[in-house]
Amino acid sequence: MPIYTGSGQRIVLGDVAKISITDGPPMLRxxxxxxAGYVYIDIRGRDLQSAVLDMQRVVAEQVELPAGYSISWSGQFEYLERATAKLKLVVPFTLLIIFVLLYMTFKVVDEALLIMATLPFALVGGAWLLWLLEFNLSVAGAVGFIALAGVAAEFGVIMLLYLNQSWASRVKRGLIGEDDLLDAIREGAVLRxxxxxxTVLTILAGLIPIMWGTGTGSEVMQRIAAPMVGGMVSAPLLSMFVIPAVFLLIRRGQTRNPA
Known part of the structure; x- marks a missing residue:
């Protein structure tokens, strides 16, 4: 390639520069x-957080960065970190609100603690379904578990209210024996x-179409709905069998068998 200088002299580009073709970034950022340079990674078959943590560990062990260089992890992982930080505040605050509302409803600590203590067991069904569907726990799954905890608490509250009403009606009539307590528990549980x-069928009717959906955003919605669908097996069974049994243990001290 000829180049003409200001004085009119003609020189060849190869005399003043060395030209070569190499791979490099299409633009400087x-x-x-x-x-800055970007490396894009698509992850399949693993959850995002554990994959990034493994990559960070490998980079820290095997890559020695020169002075002035640094690595930052962005994209969906950055959003996940922000959402996780918010959930660490939202979940305890939500549980605290649930406990306060339960205490305001029952006016006694033991019954409020009963509902709170049974919530983790009500979430077992949701965890099982996530495992069966091979869904990794994500922010969407955490939202589904929060919703399931609310439904499970509602199941327990209504069951406990029916049991208390059934037992209170017998106490007013002077029926305070242990057999009367058992009859009250049977009556209250059967009414529910x-x-x-x-309620369970209504929830399932609304969520199962979401589980079968294939449109835009269906993957996120499926991970929200999956804990709810699985929990509709464990939460009702818990409220129908475990809560009445614990109620019997709590109220047994108030019974008085006839002489």
Whole structure:
């Protein structure tokens, strides 16, 4: 390639420069006044957080960065970190609100603690379904578990209210023997079978189409719905069998068998 100087002399580009073709970035980018390069990674078959943590460990062990260089992890992982930090505040605050509302409803600590203590067991069904569907726990799954905890608490509250009403009606009539307590528990629990079955069927009817959906955003919605669908097996069984049994243990001290 000929080049003409200002004085009219003709020189060849090869006399003043060396030309070569190499691979490099298509454009120069900078962030915070520093040159930046991006490496895009698609992850399949693993959850995002554990994959990034493994990559960070490998990079820390095997890559020695020169002076002035740094690595930052962005994209979906950055959003996940922000959401996880928020959930660490939202989940305890939500549980505290649930406990306060339970205490305001029952006016006694033991019954409020009963509902709170049974919530983890009600979430077992959701965890099982996530495992069966091979869904990794994500922010969407955590949202589904929070919703399931609310439904499980509602199941327990209504069951406990029916049991208390049934037992209170017998106490007013002077029926305070242990057999009377058992009859009250049977009556209160049986009254909840039909409405609980209707509630479960209604929830499943609304969530199963989401589980089968294939449209835009269906993957996120499926991970929100999966804990709810699985929990509709464990939560009703817990409220129908475990809560009445624990109620019997709590109220047994108030019974008085006839002489």
């Amino acid at each position: 900078s962030e915070n006044s520093r040159l 079978v039909r409405p609980k079955a209707m």
